[in-house]
Amino acid sequence: MGLQLYDTYSRQLREFQPLNPPTVGLYTCGPTVYDYAHIGNLRTYIFEDILRRVLEFNGYNVLHVTNITDVGHLTSDADEGEDKMEKGSKRTGKTAWEIAELYTQAFKADLERLNVLEPKVWCRATDHIQEQIEFIQGIEAQGFTYRTADGIYFDTSRLSDYGFLARLDIEGLQAGARVAMAEKRNLTDFALWKFSPTDQTRQMEWDSLWGRGFPGWHIECSAMSAKYLGTFFDIHCGGEDHIPVHHTNEIAQTQACHGTHLANFWMHGYFLQLDDAKMAKSSGEFLTIQRLVDRGYDPLAYRYFCLNASYRAKLNFTWQSLDGAGTALNRLRTISHGWGEAGIPDDSYIQRFTSHVNNDLNMPQTLALTWEMVKGDLPDDTKKATLTEFDKVLGLQLADWSPITDTIPEEIMALAQQRHQARLEKRWQDADQLRDQLMAAGYSVKDTPEGPQVNSNE
Numbered sequence: 001m002g003l004q005l006y007d008t009y010s011r012q013l014r015e016f017q018p019l020n021p022p023t024v025g026l027y028t029c030g031p032t033v034y035d036y037a038h039i040g041n042l043r044t045y046i047f048e049d050i051l052r053r054v055l056e057f058n059g060y061n062v063l064h065v066t067n068i069t070d071v072g073h074l075t076s077d078a079d080e081g082e083d084k085m086e087k088g089s090k091r092t093g094k095t096a097w098e099i100a101e102l103y104t105q106a107f108k109a110d111l112e113r114l115n116v117l118e119p120k121v122w123c124r125a126t127d128h129i130q131e132q133i134e135f136i137q138g139i140e141a142q143g144f145t146y147r148t149a150d151g152i153y154f155d156t157s158r159l160s161d162y163g164f165l166a167r168l169d170i171e172g173l174q175a176g177a178r179v180a181m182a183e184k185r186n187l188t189d190f191a192l193w194k195f196s197p198t199d200q201t202r203q204m205e206w207d208s209l210w211g212r213g214f215p216g217w218h219i220e221c222s223a224m225s226a227k228y229l230g231t232f233f234d235i236h237c238g239g240e241d242h243i244p245v246h247h248t249n250e251i252a253q254t255q256a257c258h259g260t261h262l263a264n265f266w267m268h269g270y271f272l273q274l275d276d277a278k279m280a281k282s283s284g285e286f287l288t289i290q291r292l293v294d295r296g297y298d299p300l301a302y303r304y305f306c307l308n309a310s311y312r313a314k315l316n317f318t319w320q321s322l323d324g325a326g327t328a329l330n331r332l333r334t335i336s337h338g339w340g341e342a343g344i345p346d347d348s349y350i351q352r353f354t355s356h357v358n359n360d361l362n363m364p365q366t367l368a369l370t371w372e373m374v375k376g377d378l379p380d381d382t383k384k385a386t387l388t389e390f391d392k393v394l395g396l397q398l399a400d401w402s403p404i405t406d407t408i409p410e411e412i413m414a415l416a417q418q419r420h421q422a423r424l425e426k427r428w429q430d431a432d433q434l435r436d437q438l439m440a441a442g443y444s445v446k447d448t449p450e451g452p453q454v455n456s457n458e
Protein backbone atom coordinates (compact mmCIF):
# COMPACT_ATOMS: atom_id res chain seq x y z
CA MET A 1 0.00 0.00 0.00
CA GLY A 2 1.25 3.47 -0.86
CA LEU A 3 1.39 6.62 1.26
CA GLN A 4 -1.92 7.43 2.96
CA LEU A 5 -2.45 10.98 4.25
CA TYR A 6 -5.41 12.53 6.02
CA ASP A 7 -6.84 15.34 3.95
CA THR A 8 -8.81 17.92 5.94
CA TYR A 9 -10.56 19.12 2.78
CA SER A 10 -12.22 15.76 2.08
CA ARG A 11 -12.11 14.64 5.74
CA GLN A 12 -10.63 11.29 4.81
CA LEU A 13 -7.46 9.29 4.42
CA ARG A 14 -6.44 9.41 0.79
CA GLU A 15 -3.68 7.70 -1.12
CA PHE A 16 -1.09 10.31 -1.98
CA GLN A 17 -0.09 10.66 -5.62
CA PRO A 18 2.02 13.64 -6.70
CA LEU A 19 0.57 15.92 -9.37
CA ASN A 20 3.95 16.15 -11.14
CA PRO A 21 6.09 13.20 -10.05
CA PRO A 22 8.75 12.91 -8.79
CA THR A 23 8.37 16.45 -7.45
CA VAL A 24 6.02 17.26 -4.59
CA GLY A 25 5.04 20.88 -3.95
CA LEU A 26 4.69 21.50 -0.20
CA TYR A 27 3.69 24.83 1.31
CA THR A 28 3.83 25.28 5.08
CA CYS A 29 2.48 28.48 6.62
CA GLY A 30 5.31 30.13 8.50
CA PRO A 31 5.56 32.21 11.65
CA THR A 32 4.42 35.72 12.33
CA VAL A 33 7.75 37.14 13.42
CA TYR A 34 6.72 39.50 16.21
CA ASP A 35 8.06 37.35 19.03
CA TYR A 36 9.91 34.08 19.66
CA ALA A 37 8.15 30.89 18.61
CA HIS A 38 6.76 28.88 21.54
CA ILE A 39 7.10 25.10 21.65
CA GLY A 40 3.45 24.83 20.56
CA ASN A 41 4.21 26.59 17.27
CA LEU A 42 7.26 24.36 16.94
CA ARG A 43 5.17 21.19 17.34
CA THR A 44 3.51 22.12 14.05
CA TYR A 45 6.89 22.57 12.31
CA ILE A 46 8.07 19.20 13.66
CA PHE A 47 4.94 17.54 12.21
CA GLU A 48 5.59 19.22 8.85
CA ASP A 49 9.22 18.11 8.98
CA ILE A 50 8.14 14.50 9.54
CA LEU A 51 5.79 14.83 6.55
CA ARG A 52 8.61 16.16 4.39
CA ARG A 53 10.98 13.40 5.50
CA VAL A 54 8.34 10.71 4.84
CA LEU A 55 7.81 12.10 1.34
CA GLU A 56 11.57 12.01 0.75
CA PHE A 57 11.74 8.49 2.24
CA ASN A 58 9.21 7.52 -0.46
CA GLY A 59 11.61 8.82 -3.08
CA TYR A 60 9.94 12.13 -3.88
CA ASN A 61 11.77 15.35 -4.45
CA VAL A 62 10.05 17.85 -2.15
CA LEU A 63 9.89 21.48 -3.20
CA HIS A 64 9.19 22.88 0.26
CA VAL A 65 8.19 26.54 0.60
CA THR A 66 7.66 28.41 3.88
CA ASN A 67 6.57 32.01 4.23
CA ILE A 68 7.55 34.51 6.86
CA THR A 69 4.64 36.74 7.89
CA ASP A 70 6.24 40.08 8.60
CA VAL A 71 3.26 42.34 7.92
CA GLY A 72 -0.53 42.35 8.00
CA HIS A 73 -1.39 39.74 10.67
CA LEU A 74 -3.67 41.64 13.03
CA THR A 75 -4.17 40.75 16.69
CA SER A 76 -7.59 39.35 15.82
CA ASP A 77 -7.66 36.87 12.93
CA ALA A 78 -10.82 38.71 11.81
CA ASP A 79 -9.02 41.81 10.50
CA GLU A 80 -9.39 43.85 13.64
CA GLY A 81 -6.97 45.25 16.16
CA GLU A 82 -3.37 46.19 15.76
CA ASP A 83 -0.82 44.72 13.34
CA LYS A 84 1.16 42.17 15.41
CA MET A 85 4.42 43.56 14.00
CA GLU A 86 3.66 47.16 15.01
CA LYS A 87 2.61 45.88 18.44
CA GLY A 88 5.86 43.91 18.79
CA SER A 89 7.74 47.05 17.80
CA LYS A 90 6.14 49.03 20.66
CA ARG A 91 6.82 46.21 23.12
CA THR A 92 10.53 46.00 22.30
CA GLY A 93 11.35 49.59 21.34
CA LYS A 94 12.81 48.31 18.03
CA THR A 95 11.44 49.03 14.56
CA ALA A 96 9.03 46.56 12.95
CA TRP A 97 11.77 45.78 10.39
CA GLU A 98 14.29 45.09 13.15
CA ILE A 99 12.04 42.71 15.05
CA ALA A 100 11.12 40.91 11.81
CA GLU A 101 14.82 40.22 11.25
CA LEU A 102 15.53 39.32 14.87
CA TYR A 103 12.66 36.83 15.25
CA THR A 104 13.16 35.34 11.78
CA GLN A 105 16.74 34.47 12.72
CA ALA A 106 15.64 33.16 16.12
CA PHE A 107 13.00 30.98 14.42
CA LYS A 108 15.51 29.53 11.98
CA ALA A 109 17.90 28.79 14.85
CA ASP A 110 15.10 26.98 16.74
CA LEU A 111 14.36 24.83 13.68
CA GLU A 112 18.01 23.93 13.38
CA ARG A 113 18.19 22.91 17.04
CA LEU A 114 15.18 20.64 16.45
CA ASN A 115 16.81 19.18 13.32
CA VAL A 116 13.92 20.42 11.18
CA LEU A 117 15.06 20.49 7.54
CA GLU A 118 15.22 23.94 6.00
CA PRO A 119 12.63 24.69 3.32
CA LYS A 120 14.03 25.03 -0.19
CA VAL A 121 12.38 28.47 -0.42
CA TRP A 122 11.83 31.00 2.36
CA CYS A 123 9.61 33.86 1.27
CA ARG A 124 8.89 37.04 3.19
CA ALA A 125 5.53 38.79 2.77
CA THR A 126 7.20 42.20 2.56
CA ASP A 127 9.38 41.03 -0.34
CA HIS A 128 6.27 40.13 -2.35
CA ILE A 129 4.04 43.19 -2.12
CA GLN A 130 3.81 43.51 -5.91
CA GLU A 131 2.73 39.86 -6.31
CA GLN A 132 0.06 40.39 -3.65
CA ILE A 133 -1.23 43.55 -5.33
CA GLU A 134 -1.45 41.72 -8.65
CA PHE A 135 -3.29 38.82 -7.02
CA ILE A 136 -5.84 41.24 -5.51
CA GLN A 137 -6.27 42.81 -8.95
CA GLY A 138 -7.03 39.34 -10.31
CA ILE A 139 -9.71 38.81 -7.64
CA GLU A 140 -11.07 42.29 -8.35
CA ALA A 141 -11.27 41.55 -12.07
CA GLN A 142 -13.49 38.54 -11.28
CA GLY A 143 -15.85 40.83 -9.31
CA PHE A 144 -15.23 39.43 -5.81
CA THR A 145 -14.15 42.64 -4.05
CA TYR A 146 -15.69 45.79 -2.60
CA ARG A 147 -14.32 48.88 -0.97
CA THR A 148 -15.02 50.18 2.55
CA ALA A 149 -13.58 53.16 4.42
CA ASP A 150 -10.71 51.02 5.73
CA GLY A 151 -9.84 48.71 2.88
CA ILE A 152 -10.61 46.40 -0.02
CA TYR A 153 -12.62 43.37 1.11
CA PHE A 154 -13.39 39.93 -0.28
CA ASP A 155 -17.12 39.25 -0.69
CA THR A 156 -17.45 35.70 0.59
CA SER A 157 -21.15 35.46 -0.36
CA ARG A 158 -20.06 35.26 -4.00
CA LEU A 159 -18.63 31.76 -3.51
CA SER A 160 -21.26 29.05 -3.12
CA ASP A 161 -18.90 26.76 -1.21
CA TYR A 162 -17.07 29.35 0.90
CA GLY A 163 -15.96 27.70 4.17
CA PHE A 164 -16.07 24.12 2.83
CA LEU A 165 -12.64 23.29 4.29
CA ALA A 166 -13.89 24.05 7.81
CA ARG A 167 -17.47 22.92 7.10
CA LEU A 168 -18.52 26.40 8.28
CA ASP A 169 -22.17 26.88 9.07
CA ILE A 170 -22.43 30.35 7.53
CA GLU A 171 -26.09 30.94 8.41
CA GLY A 172 -25.52 29.87 12.00
CA LEU A 173 -22.50 32.15 12.23
CA GLN A 174 -24.42 35.16 10.90
CA ALA A 175 -27.32 34.50 13.26
CA GLY A 176 -25.09 34.23 16.33
CA ALA A 177 -22.84 37.14 15.39
CA ARG A 178 -21.87 39.42 18.26
CA VAL A 179 -19.16 41.45 16.55
CA ALA A 180 -19.64 44.82 14.87
CA MET A 181 -19.52 44.42 11.10
CA ALA A 182 -18.72 48.08 10.32
CA GLU A 183 -19.09 48.27 6.56
CA LYS A 184 -18.45 44.58 5.95
CA ARG A 185 -21.25 42.99 3.97
CA ASN A 186 -20.92 39.53 5.43
CA LEU A 187 -19.48 38.37 8.72
CA THR A 188 -16.95 36.14 6.99
CA ASP A 189 -15.69 38.81 4.54
CA PHE A 190 -12.03 39.64 5.04
CA ALA A 191 -9.54 42.32 4.07
CA LEU A 192 -7.33 41.95 1.01
CA TRP A 193 -5.79 45.39 1.37
CA LYS A 194 -6.04 47.68 4.41
CA PHE A 195 -5.61 51.44 4.16
CA SER A 196 -3.11 53.11 6.45
CA PRO A 197 -4.92 55.11 9.13
CA THR A 198 -5.12 58.82 8.20
CA ASP A 199 -4.19 60.01 11.69
CA GLN A 200 -0.99 57.99 12.17
CA THR A 201 1.87 56.67 10.06
CA ARG A 202 2.65 53.01 9.92
CA GLN A 203 6.18 51.66 9.76
CA MET A 204 5.22 49.21 7.03
CA GLU A 205 3.07 50.62 4.24
CA TRP A 206 3.09 50.75 0.46
CA ASP A 207 1.37 52.61 -2.38
CA SER A 208 -1.23 50.77 -4.40
CA LEU A 209 -3.91 51.64 -6.90
CA TRP A 210 -6.45 51.56 -4.05
CA GLY A 211 -4.49 53.85 -1.72
CA ARG A 212 -1.54 53.66 0.66
CA GLY A 213 -1.70 50.68 2.99
CA PHE A 214 -0.70 47.09 3.51
CA PRO A 215 -1.87 43.62 2.46
CA GLY A 216 -4.31 41.52 4.51
CA TRP A 217 -2.80 38.48 6.20
CA HIS A 218 -4.21 35.75 3.93
CA ILE A 219 -3.25 37.12 0.52
CA GLU A 220 0.48 36.54 1.01
CA CYS A 221 0.05 32.76 1.09
CA SER A 222 -2.16 32.63 -2.03
CA ALA A 223 0.21 34.93 -3.92
CA MET A 224 3.52 33.40 -2.85
CA SER A 225 2.42 29.76 -3.17
CA ALA A 226 1.20 30.57 -6.71
CA LYS A 227 4.57 32.12 -7.51
CA TYR A 228 6.72 29.24 -6.24
CA LEU A 229 4.44 26.20 -6.63
CA GLY A 230 1.72 27.12 -9.11
CA THR A 231 -1.99 27.67 -8.52
CA PHE A 232 -2.73 24.02 -7.70
CA PHE A 233 -0.03 22.09 -5.93
CA ASP A 234 0.30 18.96 -3.80
CA ILE A 235 0.14 19.69 -0.06
CA HIS A 236 -0.61 22.73 2.09
CA CYS A 237 -0.09 22.58 5.87
CA GLY A 238 -0.49 24.55 9.06
CA GLY A 239 -1.80 24.29 12.61
CA GLU A 240 -5.45 23.38 13.28
CA ASP A 241 -6.32 27.02 14.06
CA HIS A 242 -5.75 27.83 10.39
CA ILE A 243 -8.67 25.68 9.23
CA PRO A 244 -11.63 28.05 9.84
CA VAL A 245 -10.07 31.40 8.91
CA HIS A 246 -6.63 31.58 7.33
CA HIS A 247 -6.77 28.53 5.06
CA THR A 248 -10.47 29.00 4.35
CA ASN A 249 -9.65 32.49 3.09
CA GLU A 250 -6.58 31.40 1.15
CA ILE A 251 -8.80 28.91 -0.69
CA ALA A 252 -11.46 31.58 -1.37
CA GLN A 253 -8.88 33.94 -2.87
CA THR A 254 -7.33 31.34 -5.14
CA GLN A 255 -10.73 29.98 -6.14
CA ALA A 256 -11.85 33.49 -7.13
CA CYS A 257 -8.69 34.23 -9.08
CA HIS A 258 -7.70 30.84 -10.53
CA GLY A 259 -10.65 28.53 -9.96
CA THR A 260 -8.76 25.92 -7.90
CA HIS A 261 -8.92 25.06 -4.21
CA LEU A 262 -5.18 25.70 -4.08
CA ALA A 263 -3.83 22.36 -2.87
CA ASN A 264 -4.65 18.72 -3.53
CA PHE A 265 -4.13 17.81 0.16
CA TRP A 266 -4.73 20.02 3.21
CA MET A 267 -3.03 18.79 6.36
CA HIS A 268 -3.20 20.22 9.88
CA GLY A 269 -1.21 19.67 13.04
CA TYR A 270 -3.14 19.65 16.30
CA PHE A 271 -2.31 21.82 19.28
CA LEU A 272 0.23 21.42 21.97
CA GLN A 273 -1.63 22.18 25.16
CA LEU A 274 -0.59 23.32 28.58
CA ASP A 275 -3.00 22.36 31.37
CA ASP A 276 -5.54 21.32 28.72
CA ALA A 277 -5.57 24.73 27.01
CA LYS A 278 -3.88 25.77 23.74
CA MET A 279 -0.35 26.94 24.29
CA ALA A 280 -0.31 30.55 23.07
CA LYS A 281 1.93 33.57 23.23
CA SER A 282 -0.72 35.56 25.04
CA SER A 283 -1.66 33.06 27.74
CA GLY A 284 -0.05 30.65 30.17
CA GLU A 285 3.67 30.05 30.46
CA PHE A 286 5.54 31.15 27.32
CA LEU A 287 7.83 28.19 26.76
CA THR A 288 10.50 28.55 24.11
CA ILE A 289 13.24 26.14 23.06
CA GLN A 290 15.71 28.41 24.82
CA ARG A 291 13.73 28.02 28.08
CA LEU A 292 14.04 24.25 27.75
CA VAL A 293 17.78 24.53 27.08
CA ASP A 294 18.19 26.85 30.09
CA ARG A 295 16.57 24.16 32.19
CA GLY A 296 19.10 21.62 30.94
CA TYR A 297 17.01 19.89 28.25
CA ASP A 298 18.27 18.86 24.84
CA PRO A 299 16.02 20.35 22.09
CA LEU A 300 15.92 16.88 20.49
CA ALA A 301 14.25 15.55 23.64
CA TYR A 302 11.38 17.87 22.73
CA ARG A 303 11.36 16.45 19.20
CA TYR A 304 11.23 12.92 20.65
CA PHE A 305 8.40 14.03 22.98
CA CYS A 306 6.37 15.19 19.94
CA LEU A 307 6.90 11.84 18.18
CA ASN A 308 5.00 10.11 20.99
CA ALA A 309 1.67 11.40 19.65
CA SER A 310 -0.13 11.41 16.34
CA TYR A 311 -0.01 14.84 14.72
CA ARG A 312 -3.81 14.65 14.57
CA ALA A 313 -4.22 14.48 18.35
CA LYS A 314 -3.83 17.28 20.83
CA LEU A 315 -0.81 16.77 23.05
CA ASN A 316 -0.48 17.93 26.64
CA PHE A 317 2.91 19.25 27.68
CA THR A 318 4.29 18.22 31.08
CA TRP A 319 7.86 18.39 32.36
CA GLN A 320 7.53 14.79 33.46
CA SER A 321 6.84 13.58 29.93
CA LEU A 322 9.69 15.71 28.60
CA ASP A 323 11.95 13.99 31.15
CA GLY A 324 10.68 10.63 29.91
CA ALA A 325 11.40 11.58 26.30
CA GLY A 326 14.91 12.78 27.22
CA THR A 327 15.67 9.50 29.01
CA ALA A 328 14.38 7.40 26.10
CA LEU A 329 16.41 9.45 23.61
CA ASN A 330 19.59 9.06 25.64
CA ARG A 331 19.05 5.30 25.92
CA LEU A 332 18.62 5.10 22.17
CA ARG A 333 21.78 7.12 21.66
CA THR A 334 23.91 5.11 24.05
CA ILE A 335 22.68 1.72 22.87
CA SER A 336 23.12 2.52 19.18
CA HIS A 337 26.54 4.08 19.76
CA GLY A 338 27.60 0.80 21.39
CA TRP A 339 26.74 -1.17 18.23
CA GLY A 340 29.78 0.13 16.35
CA GLU A 341 29.86 0.26 12.55
CA ALA A 342 26.73 -0.14 10.40
CA GLY A 343 26.17 -3.15 8.13
CA ILE A 344 23.14 -3.67 5.89
CA PRO A 345 19.61 -2.71 6.99
CA ASP A 346 17.09 -5.46 7.73
CA ASP A 347 14.53 -5.66 4.91
CA SER A 348 11.63 -6.88 6.95
CA TYR A 349 11.98 -4.08 9.54
CA ILE A 350 12.35 -1.49 6.78
CA GLN A 351 9.10 -2.76 5.24
CA ARG A 352 7.24 -2.58 8.54
CA PHE A 353 8.70 0.87 9.18
CA THR A 354 7.56 2.05 5.74
CA SER A 355 4.05 0.80 6.33
CA HIS A 356 3.86 2.68 9.68
CA VAL A 357 5.19 6.00 8.39
CA ASN A 358 3.01 5.67 5.29
CA ASN A 359 -0.01 5.13 7.51
CA ASP A 360 -0.61 8.88 7.86
CA LEU A 361 2.76 9.43 9.60
CA ASN A 362 1.99 7.13 12.51
CA MET A 363 4.87 8.07 14.81
CA PRO A 364 3.70 6.27 17.99
CA GLN A 365 3.66 2.98 16.03
CA THR A 366 6.99 3.88 14.46
CA LEU A 367 8.62 4.52 17.84
CA ALA A 368 7.23 1.24 19.20
CA LEU A 369 8.70 -0.58 16.20
CA THR A 370 12.02 1.18 16.72
CA TRP A 371 12.26 -0.14 20.29
CA GLU A 372 11.17 -3.62 19.21
CA MET A 373 14.05 -3.64 16.72
CA VAL A 374 16.54 -2.15 19.21
CA LYS A 375 15.71 -4.77 21.84
CA GLY A 376 15.47 -7.63 19.31
CA ASP A 377 18.13 -10.16 18.36
CA LEU A 378 19.43 -8.91 15.02
CA PRO A 379 23.24 -8.60 14.80
CA ASP A 380 24.50 -5.21 16.04
CA ASP A 381 25.69 -4.00 12.65
CA THR A 382 22.28 -4.78 11.10
CA LYS A 383 20.54 -2.94 13.93
CA LYS A 384 22.81 0.04 13.43
CA ALA A 385 22.10 0.21 9.70
CA THR A 386 18.35 -0.28 10.22
CA LEU A 387 18.17 2.45 12.86
CA THR A 388 20.15 4.80 10.63
CA GLU A 389 17.46 4.30 7.96
CA PHE A 390 14.69 4.91 10.51
CA ASP A 391 16.43 8.08 11.63
CA LYS A 392 16.05 9.60 8.17
CA VAL A 393 12.43 10.10 9.23
CA LEU A 394 12.74 10.34 13.03
CA GLY A 395 15.40 13.04 12.65
CA LEU A 396 17.02 12.41 16.04
CA GLN A 397 20.58 12.80 14.70
CA LEU A 398 21.54 9.46 16.20
CA ALA A 399 24.57 8.95 13.95
CA ASP A 400 26.05 12.30 15.00
CA TRP A 401 25.92 11.52 18.69
CA SER A 402 28.82 10.29 20.78
CA PRO A 403 29.42 10.25 24.53
CA ILE A 404 31.26 13.31 25.84
CA THR A 405 34.36 11.30 26.80
CA ASP A 406 34.76 10.26 23.17
CA THR A 407 35.58 13.84 22.31
CA ILE A 408 38.70 13.79 24.56
CA PRO A 409 41.70 13.42 22.25
CA GLU A 410 43.80 10.26 22.52
CA GLU A 411 47.00 12.06 23.58
CA ILE A 412 45.12 13.63 26.50
CA MET A 413 43.78 10.22 27.56
CA ALA A 414 47.37 8.90 27.33
CA LEU A 415 48.64 11.67 29.64
CA ALA A 416 45.87 10.86 32.12
CA GLN A 417 46.85 7.20 32.01
CA GLN A 418 50.55 8.04 32.63
CA ARG A 419 49.52 10.17 35.60
CA HIS A 420 47.41 7.32 36.94
CA GLN A 421 50.39 4.99 36.65
CA ALA A 422 52.68 7.54 38.38
CA ARG A 423 50.19 7.76 41.25
CA LEU A 424 50.03 3.97 41.58
CA GLU A 425 53.83 3.96 41.79
CA LYS A 426 53.71 6.86 44.27
CA ARG A 427 55.79 9.09 41.95
CA TRP A 428 53.93 12.15 43.25
CA GLN A 429 56.11 14.76 41.54
CA ASP A 430 55.62 13.13 38.14
CA ALA A 431 51.89 12.82 38.80
CA ASP A 432 51.61 16.55 39.65
CA GLN A 433 53.62 17.54 36.60
CA LEU A 434 51.36 15.44 34.34
CA ARG A 435 48.27 17.02 35.94
CA ASP A 436 49.70 20.49 35.20
CA GLN A 437 50.24 19.44 31.60
CA LEU A 438 46.60 18.34 31.34
CA MET A 439 45.41 21.61 32.92
CA ALA A 440 47.48 23.63 30.43
CA ALA A 441 45.83 21.71 27.58
CA GLY A 442 42.39 22.64 28.95
CA TYR A 443 41.45 19.43 30.80
CA SER A 444 40.87 18.50 34.39
CA VAL A 445 41.20 15.05 35.86
CA LYS A 446 39.28 13.47 38.71
CA ASP A 447 40.35 10.25 40.42
CA THR A 448 37.42 7.87 40.74
CA PRO A 449 37.26 4.21 41.88
CA GLU A 450 36.90 3.28 38.17
CA GLY A 451 40.11 5.15 37.30
CA PRO A 452 40.84 8.70 36.13
CA GLN A 453 37.93 10.70 34.67
CA VAL A 454 38.94 13.43 32.22
CA ASN A 455 36.76 16.45 31.52
CA SER A 456 37.21 19.35 29.16
CA ASN A 457 37.27 22.73 30.98
CA GLU A 458 35.36 24.46 28.17
Ligand SMILES: Nc1ncnc2c1ncn2[C@@H]1O[C@H](COP(=O)(O)OP(=O)(O)OP(=O)(O)O)[C@@H](O)[C@H]1O
Binding pocket: 029, 030, 031, 032, 033, 038, 039, 040, 041, 042, 043, 044, 238, 239, 240, 241, 242, 269, 270, 271, 272, 273, 278, 279, 280, 281, 282
Ligand atom coordinates in the same frame (compact mmCIF):
# COMPACT_ATOMS: atom_id res chain seq x y z
N1 LIG B 1 -0.37 25.53 20.66
C1 LIG B 1 -0.05 25.26 19.42
N2 LIG B 1 0.26 23.99 19.06
C2 LIG B 1 0.60 23.68 17.79
N3 LIG B 1 0.68 24.59 16.79
C3 LIG B 1 0.38 25.87 17.09
C4 LIG B 1 0.00 26.28 18.40
N4 LIG B 1 -0.24 27.62 18.37
C5 LIG B 1 -0.01 28.04 17.10
N5 LIG B 1 0.35 26.99 16.32
C6 LIG B 1 0.74 26.99 14.89
O1 LIG B 1 2.02 27.62 14.82
C7 LIG B 1 2.22 28.16 13.52
C8 LIG B 1 2.79 29.55 13.59
O2 LIG B 1 1.80 30.45 13.96
P1 LIG B 1 2.06 31.98 14.27
O3 LIG B 1 3.50 32.33 14.23
O4 LIG B 1 1.09 32.77 13.46
O5 LIG B 1 1.71 31.97 15.80
P2 LIG B 1 0.57 32.70 16.54
O6 LIG B 1 -0.75 32.26 15.94
O7 LIG B 1 0.89 34.13 16.63
O8 LIG B 1 0.76 32.02 17.95
P3 LIG B 1 -0.20 32.26 19.18
O9 LIG B 1 -1.56 31.77 18.70
O10 LIG B 1 0.40 31.44 20.24
O11 LIG B 1 -0.16 33.72 19.48
C9 LIG B 1 0.87 28.06 12.82
O12 LIG B 1 0.87 26.97 11.92
C10 LIG B 1 -0.11 27.82 13.95
O13 LIG B 1 -1.24 27.11 13.52
Ligand SMILES: [Zn+2]
Binding pocket: 029, 030, 221, 246, 250
Ligand atom coordinates in the same frame (compact mmCIF):
# COMPACT_ATOMS: atom_id res chain seq x y z
ZN1 LIG C 1 -0.63 30.86 5.24
